[in-house]
Amino acid sequence: MRFFHHQQQSRRRTVRLVVFYVLALIGTVAITSAGLGSLPFLFGAKVQHSLWWYYLPPALFVCVLTIGLSLHRLRELRRGGEAIAKRLGGKALQLANATFAERRLLNVVAETALSAGLPATPVYLLRRDGSINAFAAGMSPRSAVIGVTQGAINLLTRDELQAIVAHEFSHIRNGDMRLNCYLAAWLHGLQGIASSGRYFLYGRDNEHYLEYRRRKNVDNHPFDNGVEIIMQTLPLQALGALLIALGSVGSVFALWLQAAVCREREFMADASAVQLTRQTAPLIEALRKSARTTSCRLSSPEAPNTPT
Structure with missing residues (x-):
């Protein structure tokens, strides 16, 4: 590799x-x-x-x-990443009232943040978006958030979900936003x-x-x-x-x-x-699944045209 x-x-x-x-x-x-x-x-x-x-x-x-x-x-x-995530229709996830799939996502985000050497970021779920997608928003690691679509947590395995979350943390670490x-x-x-x-x-x-x-x-x-x-x-x-x-x-x-x-x-x-x-392999398979969905872009009309 x-x-x-x-x-x-x-x-x-x-x-x-x-x-x-x-x-x-x-x-x-x-x-x-x-x-x-x-x-x-x-x-x-x-x-x-x-x-x-x-x-x-x-x-x-x-x-x-x-x-x-x-x-x-x-x-x-x-504006902070939270404002952007809310504008895209995201809802903040809390461990106390999360479902099994949502807790799995929160655990994956916490593990990946530790691996990347970054502070834990808030997680937003786009419940109405059935596509497989994720995004990072915010101008700095301290103001950044991770957003994931409902389709991603429903259709991806844990390893595949971790791969796309790691992809978004890479954007944060590299200053891409x-x-x-x-x-x-x-x-x-x-x-x-x-x-x-x-x-x-x-x-x-x-x-x-x-x-x-x-x-x-x-x-x-x-x-x-x-x-x-x-x-x-x-x-x-x-x-x-x-x-x-x-x-x-x-x-x-x-x-x-x-x-x-x-x-x-x-x-x-x-x-x-x-x-x-x-x-x-998990990243490749996640990309393949994303390509097979109806849309590879976020369904929100506020979503940017650039890749996430």
């Missing part, structure tokens, strides 16, 4: 993918800013000021938009570029917005003059179409890289699970 070798390979691939992900974000922001700054000249605008007046306001707009939306999304995702939260937050900020383009393309209050800025004496701010020049010299439809095109392409590329990162972390969690349990 070469689980250490597989873990090291997965770490190296993850680092490369995260670097590409960050470069995709920076590249999309830079290209969008340059495109917005160049639009007035494509529509025949004459250079009346320094080029900074044309390129700096769009760059600030795109940066503030993406960073602001990313921080807002990260704040939502940083924190990484996923940051990737999702950055992607949300990037998607805001295309969303703002839809506002410019389809919004009904654009003329009122520009009139409001004129009444507020935009020349009072050093960058407002450049923004006003851009808004007056090009059609808002062209501005919206450009934002949608560049934002969508960047978002699709970043989403593909995010999926690749998550896939690598899943491989790494599998290798770590084998390290914790010292068994490969």
Whole structure:
């Protein structure tokens, strides 16, 4: 069992993918800013000021938009694992009033936590979910929880249940939830570029917005003059179409890289699970049973699209 070798390979691939992900974000922001700054000249605008007046306001707009939306999304995702588990429909298990199958799950979680060298985590059961699945939620080991579906405790043997629980503890130990939260937050900020383009393309209050800025004496701010020049010299439809095109392409590329990162972390969690349990057959059989169920994803509408 070469689980250490597989873990090291997965770490190296993850680092490369995260670097590409960050470069995709920076590249999309830079290209969008340059495109917005160049639009007035494509529509025949004459250079009346320094080029900074044309390129700096769009760059600030795109940066503030993406960073602001990313921080807002990260704040939502940083809630404790218990809040996320409850949002997915999970109910906390207590040993005092647990059934035989639920006590078996609690014992497996306690044993695996001890083997992983992690504190015991609360366990949430998704009673209405008949698929075979589990998840770990929380930004740190202290705030993490383990969630397991009803289908998993009904259809898996004890060894198979321990294998998928070890897989989730591997996510906790490797910091995968924190990484996923940051990737999702950055992607949300990037998607805001295309969303703002839809506002410019389809919004009904654009003329009122520009009139409001004129009444507020935009020349009072050093960058407002450049923004006003851009808004007056090009059609808002062209501005919206450009934002949608560049934002969508960047978002699709970043989403593909995010999926690749998550896939690598899943491989790494599998290798770590084998390290914790010292068994490969139960994990393989649990994955086979999961693939044979109607769905391999959590049935809750709040469930993420990324693997768990």
